[in-house]
Amino acid sequence: MPTTRRQFLNLAGSVTVAGTIPIVTLQPIEATPAMLTAAIRNVVGEAPVHTGRVKLDIPPLVENGNTVPMTVSVASPMTVDDYVKSIHVFNEKNPQPNIGNFYIGPSVGRAQVSTRIRLADTQKVVAIARLSDDTFWQATTEIVVTLAACTEETN
């Protein structure tokens, strides 16, 4: 795909911004996709993860990665026989692959959780739900972050 003018300006802009910040100790620490896979395997084990049923709401373009609103909802009747046990959220490029684990049950009535998260880079966020029949369902969203969180130096 040829580079569009917008992409070029974005790149040029971010290079300029990075150049003006006095970089003291910016280490290349970030969760690699391998860490993401390992973190997901930690939760799901060897079980297959199906795509669907989970809805991950995050703004697709984020100016400030320090606080990004996120809502995860799962299509489930939430009855005693068919409910969501837990929701797990992961990221691809923060220093750590985990974002949060949320444990719910049939008494919550609606399988939906909201919080605010940090994103260190433009990356993928994965939400996985564990249902009462121990099947796993996931949703993935790509988010563009212009100001990164987590690793910037303090003053």
Place this chain on the structure above:
Amino acid sequence: MAALINVPAKARRGDVIEIRTLTSHIMETGFRHTADGALVPRDIITSFKCRYNGTEIFRADLFPAIAANPYLSFFTVAKESGKFEFEWIGDNGYSSSASASITIE
């Protein structure tokens, strides 16, 4: 520490109600450095729990990727009048709690 809890004061039996909580905490990631290169130690809330009349209805494990002043919103079925108790536990022995009452009509 200061916590903001938003629970409806009244609800009808069987309603699905939203509970929103916000607590003040720095949520220092442990990945940042000061200008002279020293690592700022991690200081985060690691666990949140909500009990409804003594029964746990919601629990969360939090990681450094949760933004400062953790906000959490979730739902529950309004079953009976009573109390919601909230508890935050974190690094360096951090612990704080809050509660809210609900009346079922």
